[in-house]
Structure formats: structure tokens, C-alpha cells
Amino acid sequence: MGLECKMRKGRNGHVKEEKRNENDGMQLKKTIGYFNGVSFIIGSIVGAGIFVSPTGVLQYSLLNVGVALCIWTASGVISLMGSLCYAELGTALPFSGGEYSHIKRALGSPPAFIFIWTAMFTKPASNAARALLFAEYATQPFYGACPVPELLKKCLALAVLWCLGILNGRSVKMAACVQTVFTLLKMVALSVIAIGGIVLLVRGRKENLARFENAFSSEVPDVSQIAEAFFQGLYAYGGWWSLNYMAEEIKNPSRNIPLTVMTALPAVTVFYLMVNISYLTVLTPKEIVSSVAVAVTWADRVIPAVAWIIPLSVAVSIFGALNSSMFTLGRLSYAGSQSGHLPVLISMLNVHCCTPAPAMIFSTIIASIFIIPSDLIALTNYFGFSVWLMIGLTCASLIVLRYREPNLHRPYKVFLPVAFVMVAISLFLVLAPIIWSPKVQYIYAFIFMLGGLLIYLPFVHFKLYFGFVGKITCYLQLLLEVSPVDVSADCKYD
Template sequence: MGREKSNDPKNVKRKEKTKMQLQRRIGCFDGVSFIIGSIVGAGIFVSPTGVLKHSLLNVGVALTIWTASGLVSLMGSLCYAELGTALPFSGGEYSHIKRGLGSLPAFVFIWTSTFTKPASNAARALLFAEYATQPFYGICPAPEVLKKCLALAVLWSLGILNGCSVKMAAWVQMVFTLLKMMALSVIAVGGIVLLVGGRKENLARFEDMFGSEMPNASQIAEAFFQGLYAYGGWWSLNYMAEEMKNPSRNIPLTVMTAVPAVIVFYLLVNISYLTVLTPKEIVSSVAVAVTWADRVIPSVAWIIPLSVAVSIFGALNSSMFTLGRLSYAGSQSGHLPVLISMLNVHTCTPAPALIFSTTIASIFIIPSDLIMLTNYFGFSAWLMIGLTCASLIVLRYREPNLHRPYKVFLPVPFVMVAMSFFLVLAPIVWSPNMQYFYAFLFMLGSLIVYLPFVHFKLHFAFFDKITCYLQLLLEVSPADGSDESKCE
């Protein structure tokens, strides 16, 4: 009778539910919200001027580059979709590089990301604080201390939210993504209405779009680089692949829904800006969407600054969610302290990983000048994208029998690898700077940590006592399938 009870399907199902592991709680719509939320930040509202400026104010070239940048981002996301469905684990690029190219390149990635990604979150939090406080001070600048305190409060609020509940974090992401898309829709629809209205001054800039001065090859490349930067974040879904419901179906479907939607919105919004403002006005404007609103909907122009704050908040929530999964995956592989791979016993969320990444971001906020250093690590993001797509190619030949529910057309990852290494070398060749050399040295500095602590497995006993104490304090436990806790 005891055996029959233990094999009862209800009991088996109950046991599966109580497993200490990340739960598959993220559906297709949630995934779309996270991708769109990661891509669409303040840039499209505030300063979509980089592409137009480097296109020498040539409207046709600028719109072509916005389209081409979106298509490259879509190709990259399709490569990631194959890796995400074949290897549905947390950690995004880190997990794929580790599987395809080995432990050392993966460690270099997480070493660099531990520095750059929290700094990016700190920058977002400070920008949110800027837009949230400025309306109360009019033309006077808001106090720096106030902005830093608000930025810290936002960081830790989102850190706690993501550590307490995946469902709540996904709900917040969905709400803020819908709000920012509503704001973009106002701009897009407003532009279409004015364009269809047929006033000569609105149509003039589109009658001979390629008629003005044409940029040279290096200027086009720089404009292209700016466009790709605006689409940054398309890779975010792979960080949460382990938590996606039915990843074989939902990862490709989510990618093919979210990225084309962003491409369409970016094009419509840029067309709307060009309908209302001249290219010179766009390039010289501090906040293009605010200038647009003052012209088109002056009575409710306050909606746009509010929308910028909403957009930044949503992008920050998405980034913190994915960064927690990166730290969690790195710890599971032994590349970060073991505590970071543990899950909260009540919520099955990677709470220590979120505390770790939020703490580093907070350190960047206090002396915010440090954030400027991360501008020189831009090349590293594309280096890792290139390595990830190279991992896809390697796995195609090394593991041909690996189950791949979705397969991208093989030339696509080759194009992405070539594109990535061009984007790595371009800023260094065009504008050489010692800071790039320092950034490269920082990446190589990972070897100083990797060799003793990962390769030779150097271990200090007192770390076990600290881990045990923090494990009890935070009420966390190793995920099922990982090494047993030192406290047990």
C-alpha cells in the first residue's frame, strides 16, 4: 500500500512542484514584454540623433540604416533562439559560450559582465532619477544627492521585487512595457495622421529622401553602429530560457514577435519625428520627443517626460531580472561564489544573485563618475555576441545530434560573427584611445582570478563558514542537482 501511495500521480506531481529549482513561470507574452522592455529605453524618446547625424541629415539613408540595424538584430536574435531552444538554461551568452568554446572564454564574459552590466543598471537608475525629479525643480538642476538617493531606492526596490517573486516581476514588466508602447503609439499615430493630412511642409522631407549629401563609408558604419546600439537588448530572452514555459515553441515565437514589432515602431516613430521636425531640429534637440510633443500636443506634452521615466523603469527592471540569472548561472558553474547559485527556499528565486548584482550597481551610483569608464567596454558586448554565434557554429559541427527544436539558416551566424568582429574593431581603429587598451587589460585580468580559483580550484575554509552563515540568514538552499550545501 505504501508503494502505491508513493507512486500516486498526485504525489509525484506534488514532489515535482517542491523541487528547489527555477520554475517555468514565464509565458510567451511575458517574454515579449521582457525583450521589448530591454530594447526600448530612453534613447528613442530622448536622442535618436546618432543615426541621422552620421547620415549627414540624409533622411533616406537614416531610415535605411534604422531598418538594416533592426534586421541585423533580428538575425542575431534568431541565432540566439536556436541556442535557447537547444540549451534552455539560465545565463544567456555565458551558458552558450561555455558549452561551445569552453570555460575560459565564458569566465572572461562573466568577469567583464560583472563590471559592465551593473554599471549600465546604475546609469539607468540615475537617468530615471533625473527625469523623475527634474519637473519639481523647473529650470534649476535637481540636487545630486537627491538623484543618487532616488536611484539607490529604485535599484533596491526592483532588486527586492525580483528576489521575492518572478510573477510579480513579470507583471511589472508587462505593465511598464504596455505603457511605453502606448507612448510610442501616440508619437507614431500622430505622425501618420499629419503625414496623411498631406501638408506640404510635412511631406517635403520625404519627397526626395536621398537627395541631400551622401555620407561616406566610415560615416555610414558609424551611423550603423548607433542604430545597432538603439536595438541593444534583443539578447535578453536567453537569460531566462530555463524559466520559459515550453521553450521549444515560445522562444522562437517570442523573438519573431518582439523584435519585428520594435523595428516597426522605431521606423514609425522616426518618420513621425521627421514629419514634424526638420533633420537639423532633431539633431539639435536635447529631447526630441518632448520637442515633438510641444509642437503636436502642447496641452498634454507632460506625457512624454513621464513616458521617458516609465520606459527607463521598465528597461531597468528587465535588465536586473536578466543580470540575476547571469550571476546565478556563473555560480552554478563555479565561476562565482557558491552562495550566488542558491535559491530562496520560499520563492525559488535567485535572491543571492540579485543581491550581488544590485550591490555592485549601488557601488557605481555613489561615485557615478565610474559609470563613464564602461563606455569603453562597448566593444566587449559585440565581442561576446560574436563568440556566442561562433559557439552556435561550433556546436552544429561538434554536436550534430543535439536536439534543436528550431534551427536558423546556417549562413546567418557566419554573417553575425563577421559583423560582430567588425563592430569590435571599428571604434578602436577609428578613434583609438588608451581607455580601450585599459578595458582590454581588464578583460585579460580575469586570468589572474581564473587560474588559481577556477582552474586549480584554490579554496579557503573560512569561505565555507561565511557561506553557511549567509545561507541561514537569507534562507537559501542549493538548487536540486547542484553540490550539497556546506551547512547540511
């Protein structure tokens, strides 16, 4: 298909392509249904952690089984509360970009830019870490006790990143299908562990049952240790916010977003509890804390003949989580470009399949950069507080919009005190690590976040523009066969 490109300057001096005939009305299509949404949320939350090292909660609970299980439950409830707040925003403002779009609407452009500036550093690094971890588990069986060569891991990680990047850039339906399949596979693996634990518990010996009969008999942790245990538990539920990034592509968002959230989060919470109970049925708390890979140790005890299924399940779980994370990151880049916070090319869609191919290429390139000198990934550990900072700002945005735009159509409304509770929890989780274990790296991370304003002021606020950028944009449009979205879709980000 030949693309006829006529150059013209649009708003902010950006060069746009005059679309012809069949390209009119280009925008993202609503292709994600209820089951796809559930698989994306579950796939984002359930990664390698529950298989490999669900030890943090138990360790900071001082091996107190009852306290640990209560914290796993409470972490699931807090995640559900946050998801319900996001569900109101997603149904009232069903746009791509998740927190970014909501913060921009309620709090303005500068906080939204700081969010996307930070996310463009932390989220690709997280994807790079997942890709490297997948490569580790996928290649380890071939090397036995020997370490896997770093070059091989990096090459495989890059290959996985680009395969998923191309898949997500070519077809939303295929990406959703892959996500559904891999989510089902990881839930089957969790079901094996959970059901195996229940069977052993029913038939269990007295010493196994005693761990639960005297669940609270061990030493009770103090307030700071409980807080650390909550950090570990909430980290394991990370990813519950992923649905809002694709709200623009969800069929009937008024119904499906709340229903999806109310299905996925309780399901994950129940599975996490059952899996932890299964671990505690087979292993002692000390064995769990000292184990390098808890699920592997569990399999060696319970199903030694097919214990290999657990490392395979870990690789499958990581792959599914990576696919979901790359999908949502592409939508964040797309939304940022729509608002003029990233180059205009990133907001364009492929003329053949209406997917944000440039956004996927952009986010995949950044993740690939992190893989090459993988030491950079360690730096993102100090940005952990920024996740809850943005969650707090998003829940604050809900409160602001309730009072500033009372007539905004809200198909679903969360009980408003829930939003206030989430803001308070977020504030605590932001300040606690900085106060309890202050490190100079936290200051560097905070300076990096505010440093985004040095980019925002000239290029966004004062709209500094270079003519050669327009020519490059047009050439890349022709090369990638992409077009700007329909104007009616563009105005919603203003």
C-alpha cells in the same frame, strides 16, 4: 519556518546545506510565458533613447532622411538575425545565463569566465546609469529649470535599484507582471507619437511631405559615416539578447523562444520606423539633431496641452528597461555560480519562492557601488566593443556546436549562413572603433578583460579554497533562507 542546516563539503570544497523534506528538488520554476517573454525583450530594447535623442543615425547620415530610415531598418534586420541565432541556442540549451552558458558549452570555461568577469563590471554600471537617468527625469518636473541636486538623484536611484532588486528576488511572477505593465505603457507612449505622425503626414503640408518625396536628395554619407550611423542604430536595438538569460524559466521554450523573438524584433523595428517618420513629419532634420529631447520638442509642437506626458513616458520607459536588465543580470550571476565561477551562495534559491535571491542581492550591491561615485560609469563607455565581442563568440559557439554536436536536439535551427554573417558583423563592430578612433582606454579595457584570468587560474582552475568561506556561506544560508539547487539541475552546467 526553522531551517535545520547540516554542514557537508560538496564538489570544489564548497559547503552545502542538507535539505529536508519540502526543500528537495529546489530549482527555478517555469513561470515566463509568451507574452512575458515579448515584454522582456521589448522592455530591454526600448529605453530612453528613442524618446530623448534618436539623432545619431540622422547626424551620421548627413541629414539624409532616406539613408537614415534605411539604416534604422537594416539595424532591426541585423538584430533579428542575431536573435534567431540566439533562439537556436536557447531552444537547444535552455539554461540560465544567456551568452555565458553557450560560450562555456562550446568554447570552454576560460572564455566564459572572461565574459562574466567583464559583465560583472559593465552590466551593473549600465543599471546604475539607468537608475540615475530615471531619477533625473522623475525629479526634474519639481525643479523646473534648476538642476536636480546630485544627492537627491543618487538617493532616488539607490531606492529604485533596491526596490526592483527586492521585487525580483521575491517573486518572478511579480517581476514579469511589472515588466508587462511598463512595457505596455511605453508602447502606448510610442503609439501616441507614431499615430500622431501618421495623422499629420496624411493631412500634412507640402514642406512636410517633401522631406519624404525627396528622401535621398541630400548629400550621401561615405562608408565610415554609414558605419558610425550603424553603430548608433544597433545601439538603439541593444537588449535583443535578453531572452536567453531566462531560458530556463520559459514555459515550452522550444515553441516560445523562437515565437517570442519573431514577434518582438519586428514589432520594435516597425515602431522605431514609425516614430522616426513622425519626428521627421513635425521637425526638420536640423531641428531633430539640435534638440536635447526630441520627443519633448515633438510634443510641444503637436500636443502642447499634455506635453508633460512625454517626460513621464521617458521615466516609465527607463524603469521598465531597468527592471528587465536587473532580472537578466541576476540570472547571469546565478549561472556563473552554478559553474563555480562565482561564490556558491549566489546559485542558491529562496526556500519559500524558489527565486535566485542571493544572485539578485549580489548584482544590486554591485550596481549600488557604481552609483555612489558615479564617475565610474563613464569608464564603461570604453567597453562597448566587448558587447559585440561576446555576441560574435556566441554566434561562433552556434557554429562550433553544429559541427561538434550534430546530434544535439535542436527544436529550432537558424539558416547557418546567418550565424557566419553575424560573426563577421560582430568582428567589424569590435575592430572599427579601435581602428578609426584609437584610444588608450581601449587597451585598458582589454587588459581588464584578460585580467580576469588572474582570478580564474587560482580560484577556478586550481580550485583554491579557504575554509572560512564555508562557514560564512552557511551563516548566510540561514540568514537568507536559501538552499542549493537540486543536483539534477546543477549538472547541466558542467
